Amino acid sequence: MDLQVYLAEKTEIVNKRLLRLLPAVGDYPQSLHKAMHYSLFAGGKRLRPVLVLAAAEAVGGDAEAAINTACAFECIHTYSLIHDDLPAIDNDDLRRGRPTCHKEFGEAMAILAGDALLTVAFGLIASTKGAAPSAVLGAVGELAKAAGSTGMIGGQMIDIESEGQEVSFPVLEYIHIHKTGELIRASVRCGALLGGASETELGPLTRYSEAIGLAFQIADDILDVEGSSEEMGKPTGGDQKKGKATYPAIIGLDASRQRAAELVSMAIEALSAFDAKAEPLREIARYITARKK
Secondary structure, eight states: OOHHHHHHHHHHHHHHHHHHHHHOOTSSSSHHHHHHHHHHHHHOHHHHHHHHHHHHHTTTTOOGGGGGHHHHHHHHHHHHHHHHTTTTTTTTTETTTTTEEEEEEHHHHHHHHOOOOOOOHHHHTTTTOOOOOOOOOOHHHHHHHHHHHTTTHHHHHHHHHHHHHHOHHHHHHHIIIIIIIIIHHHHHHHHHHTTTOOOHHHHHHHHHHHHHHHHHHHHHHHHHSSHHHHHSSSSSHHHHTTTTTOHHHHOOOOHHHHHHHHHHHHHHHHHHTTOOOGGGHHHHHHHHHOOOO
């Protein structure tokens, strides 16, 4: 399969549905909705929503039943980026090649735009049609846990507290697994649930998602060291300047590349019992360490 074609097709589906489901830029209060749209449609890989759809398809489900949840994951991810970029956290001026939300609209608006995207996400899942109510409820629970204090936010908190400190390897793994991995894990599990996955299917898909979630953040660490600022859409080298806990900083670049490659192999192996419908998931695993941004 051609992964780039697949990603482009799914991204278009997600973008069209987001435009349909979210308040329009012209809806009152226009300034807030303009800020939300500014960050939500700034580009990006749409990896998490694509994983939701690909997981639903891998278990033989209808991607249409998972599309609202796919959109919810992009809203959560975008809100986290808006808040991450704020002066109180990472203090970044650029995101995806243009000024960050707070640089464009001010800090107060950026906080509120992030809050609004976080809140609307759960309404999107709740409005799901074509899936079992138990699966919809399960998806709400999965996303809430992945995005909360024992998931993404918890990882971000430890990341902040670890800046400039000597960090042990277990703490580094905790940061990466929670700050980035939990949302990726939940995207695959939610797609599978909404696609009607059995417990037998959910186990391997969970192992797959955990492996690619950690591999994704390790790849990000590596790109911050040797990636191109133009391709990344933001300055590189920020992790070292801020004294952040990263794989290259603790185990070196070569060992980091090796660990990421091992995780990709583990992810693909976890899907060994799945047929060709899971090929997009396999290709996404390979893409994670091959990407340039």
